[in-house]
Amino acid sequence: MIVTYNWLKEFVDCDLPAAELSHLLTMLGLEVERMEELGGGMDDVVVAQVLEKNQHPNADKLSLCKVDNGKEILNVVCGAQNFKAGDKVALAQIGATLPGDFKIKRSKIRGEESCGMLCSEKELALSLESAGIMILPEAFKLGTPLFDALGTKDTVFEIGLTPNRADCLSVVGIAREIAAKLGKKVHYPGLEVAETGAPIDTIAKVTIEAPELCPRYTARHITGCTLAPSPAWLANRLQAAGIRSINNVVDVTNYVLLEYGHPLHAFDFTLVAGGKIVVAAAGEGEKFVTLDGQERILTASDLTIRDGEKGVALAGIMGGGNSEIGEGTTEVLLESAYFNPSAIRKTSKRLGIHTESSHRFERGTDVAGLTRALNRAAQLIAELSGGKIAKGIIDVYPHPVEPRVIKARLARINAVSGLSLNAAEVQDILERLEFEVKQPEPGVFQVRVPLFRVDLEREIDLVEEVVRLNGFEKVPATLPQASVFSDLPSDFQRLAARVKDLLVSQGLSEVINYSFVAPASCEKILLSADDVRSNGMVLLNPISDELSVMRTTMLPGLLDTAVKNISFRTLNLRIFEMRRIYLPAPGKELPEEPLYVSALLTGSRDLEGWNQQKGEIDFFDVKGIAENILGELSIPNVSFSAESLDPYYHPGKACRILCGNKVLGSLGELHPTVQENYGIGTPLYYLELNFEALLASRKGKGAAQVPSRFPSTFRDIAMLLPKELPVADVLYCVKGVKAPELEGVEVFDVYTGGNISAAEKSVAIRVRYGSKERTLTDDEVTRLHQRVTDALTKKLNVSFR
Known part of the structure; x- marks a missing residue:
């Protein structure tokens, strides 16, 4: 919010130096981010008079002038042609420094x-544009x-406001704060319409x-208006606030928006069909051209x-080009309304439009102050344009809003x-803020909060107001007292840390991605529409459209990370993430949030070097990482199955990880289409494990086994088996032989x-x-070995070579 000192002094008697006022505002919570003196340091720019204006002897487009500055006659060369001898002009004398650090020298x-x-x-x-001197x-x-x-x-203050202080997005609001702090009264403009x-x-x-969406809408009508440039005082005020002057209406x-903090809009009433205004929702897919010419x-x-035929404004954000004030406008309908902040915020964000109007409506305006702003604007328009104001106000307010009453306790x-x-001190502070205060019992306050303070809802908010006005510097500085203790990590936390350490020890780097992804991410990893993971929870107020859905798998985030690294020529990647995903829970408002550990690998198995054998990461590298995690957590009876794979895996190059009938996760090469969707040309290998399912499948703590002091004996078996039979079935069959000597x-x-x-x-x-x-x-080993071969023959019907 930008205000000037002179403008503030029209509303509150304040003779503090500008620097002290800046400090006072900052200590009130209205941080002054910039303070600039208008005209400060420019006393060398003075009023002068042109005595002579002659043609420059060596240039057709220049004039050689004699100028009187009140002390001496100076020669000045000028290129402008909009003046004559006898005119009084602005002369920047030698030594003056103009805006932009432009120094005037003798030349x-x-x-x-x-x-x-x-x-x-x-x-x-003093202006954004000018035609001459x-x-x-x-x-x-x-x-x-x-x-x-x-x-x-003057002095310009640029104040950085927190979003809750919508009441200070106006000169009146800031003056109200100064008056409350100094114990003075606010001088509101007289409204004689x-x-x-x-x-x-x-x-x-x-x-x-x-x-x-629109609880209240008020309007006034002004006819006989004559459009003209605004007077200097008005144009200068807007210029100081960074707003370009357009015309008097x-x-x-814009002036009243800055003064009262309430946006208004002026329609050319001759362009409003049927002479009526309708506040209504837009039609789905409706096209509308705003004042900036954008559809x-x-x-x-x-x-x-809307009027009787069409939309004429995007409520609270921007007017339409079909009803704007322009050359020939003589009849004005002036709007002052209150719009639902969340509705304005949603539309503004979706369309990418941010205006002075939407900035205020998004934060909440004063629903009780509509008519004050309306009357002030109508008064000024009639005064500056010569128009006549119609009798009465249109005020549609079907359900008046009552001020909030908050209870506060002195203790x-x-x-x-x-x-x-x-x-008494507390009541005085609250009343200086224009609150109505009653004490139904000693030490208890019933505070009726005016509607311009949309940020005050609870007792603690009033506590802050009292502290703020009394002075933050008066709050005693004390050290907090607290008992300090340390909790030992839970088994869940300890085991999660062990898994992370294990992955890092195997050369993987941890990454952290957003918990939300793009809506199209499920399509890119080939999840079908009926898959529960395709129905992620949509955020009501996302950071962006590309981050608007809670993730149901960590694969999209890891793939995005891989794409970014590969684009920077980091081609050998071993990354993992251990975070929660968010799975829709049927019949419940909130999702399930299981903890998953996922890894993505691609590129060379070893770093480049003169003594390294080149080889690419493959399925068995990822499977080895998974087996190390399963071993670290002492999970028994693990098996791998190539059935019922997720669609983002390459058929025949991936498997699910099981413990009995419980699915622990999956691993394998990603489907070529997934790689193509992300623009990656090298094979990618993915591992995902449900950490909570892993912990539920643990048996014991995996005590270390003491090795035998006696030598082991090895026997080999070569066999023929059907090509589609998994080799894992052979290993499970052998391990199924109940013999303690089978190591x-x-x-x-x-x-x-x-x-x-x-x-x-x-297979051997x-x-x-x-x-x-x-x-x-040897005889004992032979008998044991015969039991193994018999089991293979009986259960798998293999033939031995």
């Missing part, structure tokens, strides 16, 4: 000496500093079809202002703040082709036998 221009510069309004930052009133005294003569010396036109109810009509609406596609949730105020205020089994060869039929494959396994009590004899 020669085309061979003629120039001892200064005749200035335009733009060069002095400033021509000053004849009454101005020569040699007077220009800004003193114009009466425009001369109603000389016809009754307004014979001219216009307003209907609200969406009262939940539009400028008044907007609206939805049924957008609120519009609570002092306990929270550490102060020792009495009841382990592993596959050491798989062969297809050659003299092996196309329907079969050759090595079985290890041993005892912790003695060395086994």
Whole structure:
């Protein structure tokens, strides 16, 4: 919010130096981010008079002038042509510094000496545009500093407001704060509206079809207006606040917006069909052209202002090009309304439009102050344009809003703040803020909060107001007292940390992605519409449209991370993430939030080096990582199945991880289409484990096994089995033989082709036998081995080679 000191002083008597006022505002919670003196340091720009204006002897487009600054006659070269001898002008003398750090020096221009510069309004930052140098009133005294003569010396304060302080998005609001702090009264403008036109109810009509989005709508009608440039005082005020002057009618609406903090809109009433205004939701897909010339596609949730035929404004945000004030406008309908903040915020964000109007409506305006702003604007428009104001106001207010009443306790105020205020002091502070205060019993306040303070809802808010007005510097500085203790991590936290450490030890790097993803992410990883993970929870107020759905799998986030790294030529990736996902729970409002650990790998298995063998990461690297995690957590009876795979896996190159009938996760190469959707040309390998399912499947703590002191014996078996039979079934069959002497089994060869039929494959396994009590004899090993081969023949019907 930008305000000027002179403007504030019109509403509150304040003679503090600008620096002290800046400190006072900051200590009230209205942080002054910038303070700039208008005309400060520019006393070398003075009122002067052109005595002679002659053609420059060496340039057709330049004039050589003799200028009187009240002390001496100076030669000045000037390129403007909008002045004549005898005019009073603004002269920047040698040594002056103009806005933009432009220093005036004695110089020669085309061979003629120039001892200064005749200035335009733009060069002095008094206007955004100017057609030539400033021509000053004849009454101005020569040699007077220009800004003193114009009466425009001022100080601009740029105040950084927190979103809750919507009441201070106005000069009146900030003046109200200063007055409350200094114990003074606010001087509100006198509102004397001369109603000389016809009754307004014979001219216009307003209907609200969406009262939940527009609780109140007021309007005035002004006819006989003459559009013209705004007077200097008005244009300068707007210029100081960073708003371009347009014309006297539009400028008044902007002026009152800054003064009262309530947006208004002026319609050319001759363009309003049927003479009526209807506040209603837009039609789905309706097209509307706003004042900036952009065509907007609206939805049924957008609120519009309509006439008898069409939309004429996007409510609370921007007017339409089909009803704007322009050349030839003589009849104005002035709108002052209250719109639902969340509705305005939603439309503004969706359409990407942020205006001074939407900025205020989004935060909440004063529903009780509509008519004050309306009357103030109508008064100024009639005064500046010569128009006549119709008798009466249209005020559609079907359900008046009552001010909020909050109970506050003196004991609570002092306990929270550490102060020792009495009841009279607290009541005085609250009344200075224009609150109505009653004490139904000693030490208890019933505070009726005015509607312009939309941020005050609870007792603690009133505590803050008391502390703020009393002075933050008066709050005693004390150290907080608290018992410090440390909780030991839970088993869940300890095991999660172990899994992370294990993954890092295997060369993986942890990443952290957003918990929300793009709506199209499920399609990119090939999840069907009927998959529960395709129905993620949609955020009501997302950061952006690309981050608007809670993730149901961590794969999209990891893929986005991979894409970004690969684009920077980081081609060898080993990343993991251990975070929660959000799965819709049928019949429940909130989702389930299981903890998952997921990893994504691609590129070379080893770092490049002269002694490294080149090899690409494959399925078995990822499977090894999964087996290490399962082993670390002591999960028994783990099996792998290639059935019922998720669609984002490559068929035949992925598997699910099971513990009995419970699914623990899955791993494998991603489907080529997924890689194509993300623009990645190298194979990607993915692992995901449900950490909570892992912990539920643990058996014991996985105590270390003492190795045997006696040697083991190995026997190999080569067999033929159907090609589609998983080798894992062979290992499960061998492990199923109940014998304590059977210590382990592993596959050491798989062969297809050659003299092996196309329907079969050759598999060789090595079985290890041993005892912790003695060395086994050959006969004992042979009998054990026979039990193993019998089990393979009986259960899997394999043939031995």
